[in-house]
Amino acid sequence: MLRDLFHPYSRNPAPHPVQYDHLPEMEALERILAQGSPHLDVKVVQQVRTASSSAPPLPLYCIGLGNPSPDVPAMGFFGGVHGLERIGAEVVIAFLQSIVMRLQWDASLHQQLESVRLVFMPIVNPGGMWMGTRANPRGVDLMRNAPVEAIDRVPFLVGGQRISAGMPWYRGRAGEPMEAESQALCDVVSTELLKRPFSIALDCHSGFGVRDRIWFPYAHTRQPIAHLAEMQALKQIFEQTYTHHAYVFEPQSLQYLAHGDVWDHLYQQACSEPGRVFLPLTLEMGSWLWIKKNPRQMFSLKGIFNPLIEHRQQRVLRRHLSLLDFLARASCSHAVWTPASPTARARLHADALRDWYGS
Numbered sequence: 008m009l010r011d012l013f014h015p016y017s018r019n020p021a022p023h024p025v026q027y028d029h030l031p032e033m034e035a036l037e038r039i040l041a042q043g044s045p046h047l048d049v050k051v052v053q054q055v056r057t058a059s060s061s062a063p064p065l066p067l068y069c070i071g072l073g074n075p076s077p078d079v080p081a082m083g084f085f086g087g088v089h090g091l092e093r094i095g096a097e098v099v100i101a102f103l104q105s106i107v108m109r110l111q112w113d114a115s116l117h118q119q120l121e122s123v124r125l126v127f128m129p130i131v132n133p134g135g136m137w138m139g140t141r142a143n144p145r146g147v148d149l150m151r152n153a154p155v156e157a158i159d160r161v162p163f164l165v166g167g168q169r170i171s172a173g174m175p176w177y178r179g180r181a182g183e184p185m186e187a188e189s190q191a192l193c194d195v196v197s198t199e200l201l202k203r204p205f206s207i208a209l210d211c212h213s214g215f216g217v218r219d220r221i222w223f224p225y226a227h228t229r230q231p232i233a234h235l236a237e238m239q240a241l242k243q244i245f246e247q248t249y250t251h252h253a254y255v256f257e258p259q260s261l262q263y264l265a266h267g268d269v270w271d272h273l274y275q276q277a278c279s280e281p282g283r284v285f286l287p288l289t290l291e292m293g294s295w296l297w298i299k300k301n302p303r304q305m306f307s308l309k310g311i312f313n314p315l316i317e318h319r320q321q322r323v324l325r326r327h328l329s330l331l332d333f334l335a336r337a338s339c340s341h342a343v344w345t346p347a348s349p350t351a352r353a354r355l356h357a358d359a360l361r362d363w364y365g366s
């Protein structure tokens with residue numbers, strides 16, 4: 008499926024293409040990295056073992072491009088944190104592919120990249136994706152694994168549990184370090200995004216919902232974040248730019264609370280430095296949009312989290328590319344749209360409280 012989608016690469020393979028059983032996303036990614044190599048800083052930040060002792064370890068890639076100076080803003084794209092939700096990784100890979108292709112002809116993109124850093128981690132949980140599980144190969148849910156305790160009540164199991172790695176939403180054992188993949192994600196965000204005065208992150212997931220949602224912290228409490236005004240400003244320019252967009256933009260706490268959310272953890276880390284702005288977003292693509300058109304998918308675990316029919320998959324990929332492009336531009340131009348005066352900031356904060364927190 009992905010081989011067809013990335014057709015130009017199947018005619019232009021990497022010099023030493025590696026075959027990954029059950030992981031066409033990794034093959035597609037490596038073809039794109041070979042194609043874009045003169046412009047990309049590619050690092051393997053971790054090697055992940057699967058449950059199979061004979062299989063080679065899988066690389067956890069981090070790709071950077073654009074201006075590396077810590078003075079410029081950055082935009083980070085993350086996918087594949089949950090191994091079952093392949094479409095999240097595919098959206099990030101499709102966007103990286105379009106950037107790599109445009110690098111060959113688009114002078115305006117080169118101009119943009121002089122004033123922004125783009126960071127990609129398209130497959131954060133390659134072992135889980137290889138195994139077809141939400142969790143990593145050790146059974147830990149990477150979105151429940153950070154050292155953050157929910158303040159308010161979380162839903163049973165879904166909010167994170169320490170009962171068993173054999174059940175979903177397992178947080179890992181209390182007091183143990185984070186999983187290698189979670190730690191690698193945090194290290195990349197700390198060094199590539201949080202060293203800068205302004206950055207945005209988008210982590211692409213899919214869930215059993217009827218709408219596409221863009222979530223921002225917190226997940227561990229219903230309290231608003233300190234940068235509610237900046238979040239409101241971002242939402243406003245998005246709505247002005249894409250009048251007919253279909254996303255629900257909201258704090259995750261409006262849906263459910265959870266322990267161990269890695270973006271809550273990183274946001275709190277970012278707030279330790281006054282003046283730094285870090286806006287983490289999670290895209291939760293609603294799988295019900297695909298299932299209602301093809302109800303047989305209800306009987307397949309993969310189908311609940313991914314659009315199975317190819318043309319539908321291509322439509323899903325296309326639909327979200329403008330969001331990813333918008334965020335890269337918004338990060339680049341943050342000085343123009345973020346509130347400059349205390350009065351403007353207070354007004355946006357009040358609007359956001361009214362829209363999302365009922366006050």
Ligand SMILES: [Zn+2]
Binds near residue numbers: 089092212213
């Ligand atoms: Zn997910």
